[in-house]
Structure formats: structure tokens, C-alpha cells
Amino acid sequence: MIHPRPSPIAAALYTLRDLEVDVIIMHGPAGCCFRTGRLLEDEGIRVITTAMNENDFIFGAGEKLVETIQEVEETFHPKNIGIVGTCASMIIGENMKNNAQEAGVEANIIIVETHGGYEAGDNTAGAIQALKAANTAGLINQEEVERQSEMLQKATELEKTRGMAKGTYIKPDYGDNKVKIAKKIIDTIKSDKKVAIVLNAKKETSYLFADIMTISWEKYYPNNQPIFITNTDETIGLPYIKHHAETVNKTIYKKPEHITGGLDEYPITGIKAEEILNEIKPDLTIVLGVPHAVDVTKIPGESVAVTDGPRLVEPLRQMGFEKVVTELDAHSKTLGAKSIVESEFAQTIRGLLE
Numbered sequence: 103m104i105h106p107r108p109s110p111i112a113a114a115l116y117t118l119r120d121l122e123v124d125v126i127i128m129h130g131p132a133g134c135c136f137r138t139g140r141l142l143e144d145e146g147i148r149v150i151t152t153a154m155n156e157n158d159f160i161f162g163a164g165e166k167l168v169e170t171i172q173e174v175e176e177t178f179h180p181k182n183i184g185i186v187g188t189c190a191s192m193i194i195g196e197n198m199k200n201n202a203q204e205a206g207v208e209a210n211i212i213i214v215e216t217h218g219g220y221e222a223g224d225n226t227a228g229a230i231q232a233l234k235a236a237n238t239a240g241l242i243n244q245e246e247v248e249r250q251s252e253m254l255q256k257a258t259e260l261e262k263t264r265g266m267a268k269g270t271y272i273k274p275d276y277g278d279n280k281v282k283i284a285k286k287i288i289d290t291i292k293s294d295k296k297v298a299i300v301l302n303a304k305k306e307t308s309y310l311f312a313d314i315m316t317i318s319w320e321k322y323y324p325n326n327q328p329i330f331i332t333n334t335d336e337t338i339g340l341p342y343i344k345h346h347a348e349t350v351n352k353t354i355y356k357k358p359e360h361i362t363g364g365l366d367e368y369p370i371t372g373i374k375a376e377e378i379l380n381e382i383k384p385d386l387t388i389v390l391g392v393p394h395a396v397d398v399t400k401i402p403g404e405s406v407a408v409t410d411g412p413r414l415v416e417p418l419r420q421m422g423f424e425k426v427v428t429e430l431d432a433h434s435k436t437l438g439a440k441s442i443v444e445s446e447f448a449q450t451i452r453g454l455l456e
Contacts, residue, residue, distance in 0.1 A: 109218045110228025112138045114186050117232035119145055120305070120342045121241055123212060124180035129167050129198060130154050130188025144438030148178055154190050162194060164201045171205035182241070184212045184232075192217035212239045226254035242340070256369035264394040264421060266413040274412035277428040283406055284451040286425075287386065291323050295385035296403075300375050301332040301350075301358075303391030304368045305343055306436045308334065308350050310429060311390040311408065313445035315354035322455055330358040331378055333371040338364025353442050372396035389423075398422040408447060 111128075115138050118126050125148040128134055132153040139149035152166045167185070174183060185198055192215060202211045212235045216228040233247045261267040291297050303311045312332075319327045332354075334347040343365050351358070362374035372395030379387055379401040386404045389396050393407035394414065399422050407423040409415065410432035418426045427447050436443050 108225040109135070110216045110225055110231070111135050111186060111188055111218055113225040113228035114214045114216050114232040115139070115142060115149075115184075117229040117236075118184035118186070118212065118214070119147055120340050121182075121184075121212070121232070121236050122340075122342055123147065123182040123184040124209075125150060125174050125178050125182075126184040126186060127152065127167070127170055127174060128186050128188060129163070129191040129196060131190055134188045134190070141434065141437045146438075148174075148180075150174055152191075154188075159190055159194060162196060163191065164196060164204075167196070167198060167201040168205045171202060171207055171211070175205075175207040175209055180209045182212060182239075183207075183209045184214065186214045186232075187216055189217040189219065210239055210241075212236050212241065224258050226258045229254050246340075250366065253367055253369055260369045260392075260395055264417060266411060266417065268417065272413045272416050275415035275426075275428075276412055276430075277409075277415050277426045280427055280447050280450045281454070283425050283427055284447065284454050287388065287406070287451065288454055290386045291319075291326055291328065294326050296326075296382070297328040298379060298382060298384035298387045299328045299330055300379070300387060300389045300396065301330070301334065301391060302362070302368055302372050302375060302389060302393065302395055303333065303365065305365050306346055306439055307391060307410065307432050308346055308365055309436045309439045309441065310410075310432045310443040310445050312350045312354055313442050313448040314388070314390065314408075314451065316442055317448060317451060317455070318355050320355065327356070329360075329382060329384065330354065330356065331360040331362060331375050332358040333362045333365055333368060333375075334358065335361050335364045335367075339366045349441060368392045369395055376400050393423065394418060394421060 112135055128151045132151050142149050152170050154163045198213050214232045214235045216231045230251045233250055236242050237247045266272055301312055334350050336344055336347045347365050360378045362371035375396055383402045388406045390408045398405050405423050406425045407418045408427045410429050415426045
């Protein structure tokens with residue numbers, strides 16, 4: 103793996119967000135995962151640091167962590183506090199569990215012992231550690247830990263076999279012209295051919311990728327509307343994730359004809375989408391979000407992938423997608439979102455329709 107990748111630390115932070123903790127303490131230098139921490143503030147989560155320095159790297163910073171926990175308790179009165187290790191604190195062997203006990207606060211504390219190189223640096227390893235810690239703290243049961251851990255392991259496998267963690271250098275590519283692809287979709291519908299739109303999105307990114315499904319297709323083509331296939335099962339996942347699915351389902355202009363699973367099951371819901379597509383046999387399929395989870399060689403008709411990663415464009419073409427569209431910064435645009443976020447591609451389609 104030669105591309106920079108999201109770290110286990112960041113994955114642990116996002117998982118604690120999904121668990122709806124009130125405050126997260128990062129036990130490490132002030133700059134560690136700075137951008138992730140600041141973005142999580144937009145979610146209403148307080149992210150605090152122990153601000154370890156060079157002296158702490160040698161002599162330890164257990165006292166700093168104890169003081170920080172106590173200050174967090176006094177300032178925010180949280181119900182749940184997440185404590186996340188970093189490279190600095192974990193490499194020198196900080197005992198965060200003992201420090202948490204020493205702090206003597208009333209809040210429930212979830213301690214995630216992870217760092218940037220944890221288990222070969224796979225970001226999902228940090229998320230799994232957070233889930234296990236949440237189980238220890240009584241937030242979720244063992245069955246949910248096992249289900250989500252399986253999904254995360256499959257997500258890692260997906261990126262290493264089909265995505266941008268394949269091991270070779272992939273030059274960023276910003277995809278095909280959005281206007282041309284939008285026109286192709288409209289022309290296909292106009293000619294009474296069958297179009298399927300597959301939402302196979304990851305968690306909150308569904309707010310952006312689902313924007314194409316908020317277009318009032320019935321208004322323009324009452325006799326030939328796209329078929330919706332989504333991974334928005336409202337019964338699967340943590341409450342935070344279920345809420346995203348509920349919001350998407352309420353906002354898109356019609357009820358999905360097919361639902362493949364939950365928003366945290368994106369590594370496997372592509373398989374169900376393949377089965378559905380082979381049943382309905384569309385002339386054109388648009389796959390949104392994590393399109394590389396759908397084996398395009400196993401579905402009929404022409405295909406368009408819509409992704410957020412410039413380094414995923416070439417792998418998607420190698421998989422067999424005829425056209426690839428990029429939605430830049432989908433993660434940062436949707437972090438903290440509580441409703442549909444405008445998509446450049448959907449806006450392009452709207453412009454041509456109007």
C-alpha cells in the first residue's frame with residue numbers, strides 16, 4: 103500500500119461519533135487528527151486533546167490524561183466519554199484504563215487503544231477496537247460488535263482488491279464530463295429504455311449521493327421513471343445510522359422499489375444489487391457511493407459509476423464501468439449533515455431537465 107489512507111485513529115473517532123458519545127479525548131499531541139476532530143465538532147461532539155509534548159514522550163502523560171478527564175467532567179457533564187489513543191501514547195505504553203479509574207468521574211468511559219500503525223494501518227481496525235470498547239462499556243451487545251466487525255473486514259477486503267488500496271500507485275483522475283453523462287441518462291429515459299439508480303452509499307455520504315433521487319423524475323417522464331435500489335434499511339445499524347436511512351427514505355421523491363440492506367453494510371449490499379439488476383435487466387445502471395462493491399461484469403446493460411475518490415476512477419474503469427463521475431469532498435460535505443446535500447451531478451441533471 104503506497105497511498106496515504108485514513109488512519110485507525112480517525113476510524114475510531116468516527117465510530118465513537120456513531121455511538122453518540124458526548125466528548126472524545128485524544129491522548130496525544132494537539133495536532134493529531136486535527137482535521138477529523140474539527141469536523142466532528144460540527145456533529146455536536148466535543149473533541150479534546152491532552153496535548154502531549156516531547157517531555158511526555160519520554161516520561162509519560164498519565165497525569166495529563168487524568169486531569170483532562172476531570173476537566174471534561176466538570177465542564178461538559180457528559181454521559182459518555184470516549185478516550186482514543188494515538189501513536190505517541192500507545193507506543194510508549196500509556197495505561198489509559200488505570201488513568202480513567204484514577205480520574206474517578208461519574209461518566210461512562212469508552213477506552214479505545216489504537217494508533218496509526220495498528221494492525222498494518224488498516225483504518226477499519228480502529229473502528230473495530232472502538233466497537234469492542236463500546237461493548238466493554240455496555241453501549242452495544244456482542245452480536246452487534248460481530249456484525250459490524252464483519253462489515254468492516256469486508257470493507258477492507260473490498261478496498262484492497264478493487265479500490266485504491268490495491269498496492270500500486272494510482273494517478274488521480276477526475277472522471278468523465280458530467281454534462282455528457284447527465285445527457286446520456288436523460289436520453290435513455292426519453293427513448294423509453296429502462297434506467298436503474300443504485301444507491302450503495304456509506305453512512306452519511308448517502309445524503310449527497312441520494313440527491314439524484316430527489317429529482318422529480320415523474321414530473322418530466324411520468325411513463326418511464328428510473329427504478330430505485332437503495333441500501334437504506336431503517337432497521338439495521340446504530341441509531342445514528344438508522345436515522346440517516348430514515349431521512350433519505352423520507353426525502354427521495356418516491357419509495358425505493360428495492361432495498362438491499364443497511365447504510366453500514368455497503369461492502370456486501372452490492373451483491374444483492376447485482377441480483378436485483380439481473381432480474382429487472384435495465385438498459386443503463388447508475389451506481390452511487392461505493393460502486394466498486396458492485397461487480398459490473400455481472401450486471402446487464404451500460405453502466406455509470408459515481409464515486410467520491412479521484413483515485414477510484416481508474417480501478418472502476420478497470421472493473422468494467424463504461425463511465426465514471428466524481429463527487430469531490432463527499433465526506434467533508436456530508437459530515438454533520440442532517441438532510442440531503444447538493445450533488446454536482448444531480449444539479450447538472452436538473453439544469454438539463456429545466
